[in-house]
Structures are given as structure tokens and as C-alpha cells.
Amino acid sequence: MVNHAGGISVIAFVVAVAVSMGYYQFVFIPEANAKPNLPEEVLNPAEALKVNIAEGASLPTNGQFFVPKEARGTIGVSNEVTWTNADVTGHTVTTDNGYVDKINGDFDSLKHGGIIPPGETFDFTFTEVGEYPYHCEPHPHMQGVVKIVENFA
Numbered sequence: 162m163v164n165h166a167g168g169i170s171v172i173a174f175v176v177a178v179a180v181s182m183g184y185y186q187f188v189f190i191p192e193a194n195a196k197p198n199l200p201e202e203v204l205n206p207a208e209a210l211k212v213n214i215a216e217g218a219s220l221p222t223n224g225q226f227f228v229p230k231e232a233r234g235t236i237g238v239s240n241e242v243t244w245t246n247a248d249v250t251g252h253t254v255t256t257d258n259g260y261v262d263k264i265n266g267d268f269d270s271l272k273h274g275g276i277i278p279p280g281e282t283f284d285f286t287f288t289e290v291g292e293y294p295y296h297c298e299p300h301p302h303m304q305g306v307v308k309i310v311e312n313f314a
């Protein structure tokens with residue numbers, strides 16, 4: 162009587178490894194790289210935070226630049242920000258750390274139409290919780306941060 166149990170378990174092990182590698186390569190990685198499937202209220206929140214780009218903001222002595230300097234929103238409620246340029250000079254809203262939103266791309270007005278002209282607005286929706294520091298590219302003394310927090314409702 163020959164015992165085949167050893168040989169069978171080696172074959173079973175090889176098959177299991179092959180299957181899990183295939184799953185990782187052809188199912189797990191493509192899903193991890195795909196755009197996340199997010200609820201409508203995160204993609205299009207009911208409210209947008211308002212940040213004013215102050216008149217005279219291009220001058221470091223102005224004291225007021227992005228107002229409020231810290232804008233705090235809630236995911237699924239107010240995770241969108243509208244910047245309004247109330248100055249007579251063009252400005253940008255540009256990420257400090259190269260942040261790229263999985264849905265809406267680069268957090269940088271320069272990648273979405275360029276410098277914000279006087280009287281115009283720039284809008285960005287953050288689809289994940291986090292802290293997003295930013296500045297104005299031509300005027301690096303202009304600094305702000307958007308904080309998107311969890312919805313505990």
C-alpha cells in the first residue's frame with residue numbers, strides 16, 4: 162500500500178499558491194487601483210465651504226490672505242470648497258504636498274484652468290477625510306489649509 166497523501170498535499174499547495182497569486186494580480190490589484198465607488202453625497206456634497214481671497218493678498222504686509230485661513234468641512238456634507246478671488250491680482254490655490262484626489266485629480270487650480278483671475282472662483286471637492294495645506298504659487302506667503310473630518314451624524 163503506497164501512501165499518496167504527501168504528494169497530493171504538495172499538489173494542493175501548488176494549486177492554492179497559483180490561485181492566490183492569480184487573484185492578487187488579476188483581481189486585487191486592478192480593484193485597488195480603480196476609482197473608489199463613493200456615495201453621491203461625497204461626490205456632490207450639499208454645502209461648499211467659502212474661502213475669500215482677500216483684497217491686497219499679494220502684499221505680504223496685507224495680513225489677510227485666504228480667509229478663513231483654516232476651512233473645516235465634513236465628509237458627505239461640506240467636503241467642497243469654493244475660493245473667490247476678491248483681489249485685483251490673479252492667485253492660485255496650490256497643494257503644498259502634491260495631493261491628488263482619487264476622483265477630482267490634482268488639488269491645484271493651475272491644473273484646472275490656471276490662475277484664478279480677479280472676481281473669479283475656483284472649486285474643489287475633497288473625497289476623503291484629511292488635512293490639505295495649500296498656498297498661492299506666485300505669492301508663497303499666502304497659505305491656508307482645508308480640513309475634512311469624519312461625519313459622526
Ligand SMILES: [Cu+2]
Nearest residue numbers: 252253297300
Ligand atoms: Cu497669490
